[in-house]
Amino acid sequence: MTLARAGTGFFGGAFDPVHRGHLQAAAALRGRLGLQKLWLLPCAESPFPRRTGEPPPAPAKLRLQWLRQATQQRSGLGACGLELERGGPSYTVDTMRILRERLGAPPVFAVGSDAFAAIAKWREPRALLGLCNIAVLSRPARGAARGLAECLSAELARDFEFAAGGEQARHRSAGTWLRRIAIAPLDISSTQVRRRIRRGEPVRCLLPAAVADAVLASGHYARAREPA
Numbered sequence: 253m254t255l256a257r258a259g260t261g262f263f264g265g266a267f268d269p270v271h272r273g274h275l276q277a278a279a280a281l282r283g284r285l286g287l288q289k290l291w292l293l294p295c296a297e298s299p300f301p302r303r304t305g306e307p308p309p310a311p312a313k314l315r316l317q318w319l320r321q322a323t324q325q326r327s328g329l330g331a332c333g334l335e336l337e338r339g340g341p342s343y344t345v346d347t348m349r350i351l352r353e354r355l356g357a358p359p360v361f362a363v364g365s366d367a368f369a370a371i372a373k374w375r376e377p378r379a380l381l382g383l384c385n386i387a388v389l390s391r392p393a394r395g396a397a398r399g400l401a402e403c404l405s406a407e408l409a410r411d412f413e414f415a416a417g418g419e420q421a422r423h424r425s426a427g428t429w430l431r432r433i434a435i436a437p438l439d440i441s442s443t444q445v446r447r448r449i450r451r452g453e454p455v456r457c458l459l460p461a462a463v464a465d466a467v468l469a470s471g472h473y474a475r476a477r478e479p480a
């Protein structure tokens with residue numbers, strides 16, 4: 253199966269805050285797909301409820317600013333404020349509709365394997381899978397790795413023809429693709445960063461050097477973090 257090479261990709265998430273695992277995954281993905289530019293795309297507002305007891309995220313403007321600082325010196329990576337311009341809950345299907353129109357071709361959308369495993373619960377998953385090409389990045393310590401088809405409902409999986417041992421798929425009518433990209437991921441999460449800051453533990457080794465001071469100086473994750 254030949255997969256079209258594309259020039260521009262988008263890596264979506266909350267980035268609350270951006271950490272070294274995000275940047276490492278983004279750089280690896282860009283190299284693997286030969287992307288000219290990979291934009292890290294923070295959501296304005298996650299459509300999913302926070303875990304019980306989890307404090308609210310850092311303001312979207314701050315998360316975007318940290319992403320800009322973190323990617324400034326990294327050629328080929330950038331931060332995209334599209335979902336903030338739109339405001340409200342950030343539904344990926346809406347964002348991909350806009351990007352597809354702007355690019356005139358299906359955008360490449362990157363997600364970690366944990367996020368992809370829940371894609372059937374996203375808004376309009378069937379439309380989404382026909383709008384963009386999806387690169388699924390390996391992520392450690394997130395339970396047993398499931399095949400791409402197993403992450404989709406049977407109905408969604410029927411839209412695809414799978415190849416390469418289930419690691420790639422082509423949409424039967426839209427021509428978009430799914431592809432697992434095996435990278436050597438760092439075992440870092442934003443949850444871990446937030447928790448460590450709340451406990452006063454060191455986090456510089458987890459954060460991009462360009463943003464460590466700004467994240468800590470914001471005081472965001474340190475103050476009033478315990479639920480009432």
Ligand code: ATP
Binds near residue numbers: 274
């Ligand atoms: P949280 O711990 O708050 O859930 P997170 O670390 O998973 O945050 P997100 O902003 O939710 O970060 O992630 C954005 C995207 O990056 C998601 O698709 C996620 O799967 C992926 N991702 C996050 N951390 C890593 C990592 N260490 N390696 C590879 N992909 C990652």
